[in-house]
Amino acid sequence: MDHKSIAPEKRASIGARRNPATEEAILEAAEALLRESGLAGFSIEAVARRARAGKPTIYRWWPNKTKLLLDVYQRLKLKMEAVDTGAIEEDCVQFLLGLFAYWSAGPGQVFRSIFAEAQSDEASAAALRDYAANRRQHSAKMFERAIARGELRADSSPVIAAEVIAAFAWSRLLTGRLDADEADLRAVVRQMVGGMRA
């Protein structure tokens, strides 16, 4: 809520502007806590203690635990540029391989914690929903390019394709099945893109 009627000094006092050093300390503390004791040991209180920050400061910048977890997750995220090999099947296979490797290196556990949190807390679920909607718009571009170059039908939906491929990847992460090899993933992608109709 960015009401123009609120005086600037008032907005400054609620800490709308983040202090980068404090923010960094909080995110680092959160990441370390998660790594060491998982979601069970993760609380705003524990993060505050470890970061030597005030709990109100954390709540001001991250109104709930999931928003903080999502920032930790994104911070860990390698700059995975949208793959663009010029062939949609190859793009999708490389996208999944990159994602599974990235998750396996550690951040997958953070993302799993976020999903766990979102199952019993509505604010967390909303944060995850927003995040996912955002990511869908992003990975839809892969399919938009393939439509533009005539590889995919103009009436196919990039956003549906992005949702289905993400749902598939999530389901592998959430059931601890990131050990798929390239041939497995290629078979899934081929069927997703090529369909099944006789």
Added chain:
Amino acid sequence: MDHKSIAPEKRASIGARRNPATEEAILEAAEALLRESGLAGFSIEAVARRARAGKPTIYRWWPNKTKLLLDVYQRLKLKMEAVDTGAIEEDCVQFLLGLFAYWSAGPGQVFRSIFAEAQSDEASAAALRDYAANRRQHSAKMFERAIARGELRADSSPVIAAEVIAAFAWSRLLTGRLDADEADLRAVVRQMVGGMRA
């Protein structure tokens, strides 16, 4: 471990055979607890207290919380017979509509709790993995029938199709998006089955 060398009286003493009345009381107590206070109030101890059963009895029959949750979930599950309309697109749409309605009526929260539990506990993850593999074999039959009647290509994979449609459904459940209407679901199914290639 069903070693023939263990004497029968020994096996009886570990309570391998369940008492149906006690089992029912435990499942009912577990369901009531989940309904009233969600996963936060759910523990083997609380279930035991409510069912007036011993904790060792519960642990004997359900070695971990997720196995108990999965039994509660399955007990709630309407007998959703495999849909068979004679057209694969229609089968898939009806399958998703039935599943979303079933989840929305309550059991979806139990299944969400199971997913949450499986994100930090390996035994729970394994139980969920087994359950999902089982369900895949079951819903693959829908696609096998469509291949048999020549509607789908013989080289398409029913198990991949079953995994992808389940993953899509899970992702909607786990992000609290069960409000899809039939037209939305039909668009997703059409693209899954028909593919996107020009």
